[in-house]
Amino acid sequence: MTQSSRDLSRRRLLLGGAALGAGTLLTACTSNETNSNDAQIKPNEGGASAGNAAPGTKVVIGFSAPAADHGWLGAIITNAKAQATAYSDVELKTVESGSDAATQRAALSTLLGQKPNVIVLLPHDGKELNSFGLQAMTAGIPVINLDRAFPDARAYRTQILGDNYGMGVAAADYIVAQMKAKGISNPVIGEIPGIDSLELTQNRSKGFSDTLAAAGFTVQRRVPAEFTVDTGQRAASQLLQAVPKMDALWNHDDDQGVGVLAAINQAGRSEFIMVGGAGSKKAMEDIQADKTPLKATVTYSPSMASSAISLARLIGQGKGLSDLVELQVPKEIVLASETITKENASAYLKLGF
The missing domain is CATH 3.40.50.2300 (Response regulator)
Known part of the structure; x- marks a missing residue:
């Protein structure tokens, strides 16, 4: 099924009441809201003495993710944008990534020509866009890959994945x-x-x-x-x-x-x-x-996008994580998967997307 037919099918389901007796469930689908989840954003707290959070060299971050036709992807995009606004020294340049890897590759080529300091990328397919990661890294632009892994470790500076x-x-x-x-x-x-x-x-x-x-x-x-x-x-x-x-x-x-x-x-x-x-x-x-x-x-939290923007800023400024002894941002970060049940749902609700 093509993306356009999937989108049409989805609209028919949501608007046409295809599932008799299940309309309440269907209309309760997670939406592509434009408001970020504040619990998934780390604010830039403190002043000039706030260590890594203190304003520094301006960093231009390029960002690309698949179109937000899904609640989780919508949260990825809004989290990235919101995290960027938390820093006065970050400029975020986003490109429309379309509905497939070929469209995203074309958009990324345009972005590469703008020469951002760092690129944060959630690819449609990590294998298909591995070559772009290699191209950007060879051009001296660090790439932070999100969610869909590149098979070649040379194609990214840092990779953030859910577990x-x-x-x-x-x-x-x-x-x-x-x-x-x-x-x-x-x-x-x-x-x-x-x-x-x-x-x-x-x-x-x-x-x-x-x-x-x-x-x-x-x-x-x-x-x-x-x-x-x-x-x-x-x-x-x-x-x-x-x-x-x-x-x-x-x-x-x-x-x-x-x-x-x-x-x-x-x-x-x-x-x-x-x-x-x-x-x-x-x-x-x-x-x-x-x-x-x-x-x-x-x-499998979309907060990884917020973290990616923060890490891109540090990489662009030549800094490491302040709580680690190492002087550089790690190569790989894997987020833990936690189990939410009726007993602990109230504690996690603020992190839901």
Whole structure:
């Protein structure tokens, strides 16, 4: 399916009421809001004596991310812009990245010609845009890669990733604990990943299956979606039709999870528990309310964009992290994945996107 047809399908689903009886769930999808989450922004506190936070040499940061057709991506973009405004010595230059890697590559070529000091990039596909990273680094412009890894370490100065394998581990750990608590020795477990061609999706699934296997469990049915509401609903409908009874389900992404829950509601199914992924505000509210199968979600925070802007500034100014002995910003940063349940959702709610 092309991006344009996916967008049209999504509009039909959201506006046309395609899921009978599930309209409330669908309209509650995480939105591409223009307001940043203050809890995910680190303000520039202090004055001239504030160490790394003190104003220094001006840094021009180029920024590119896929179009915000998804709540998590929307948060990535707004967080990056908001973090840049926290520094008087940062100028952010953003480029429209379109709906595919080719369009983003063209936009990035334009950005490269503007000669920013540092580039922060969330690629459509890390493998396809690896060559751009190499080009920029060869030109002397450090690249901070976000989320979708470049295969070549020479293509980036610093890489910030969520712990995709760890997300799978955390989701499986929760399910294993719940199954053992219920005395279910041979559970029927389903999985709805995101875009299957992405390495991050593959790592999430591997962490999930590896951890389940250690407990003697397996995934009985796996139906991929594409990180959107409509594809989540479609994948869930297929899975529910194929599996008449299920004990647990892991859905990799809370945005597509809105569609997953819509399909579950439409099918009248409630015999299983569900774990989400990423940590959207909507998912946390559903977990708190405890009126759906969604009982937990594992985090993959878009705050990584805020951190990337801060690190780009330090790299541009030739500084390291003030709390580390090393004089330079690290090469790799992997964010931990945490499990949010009804018991701790109130503490995490402010971090939801």
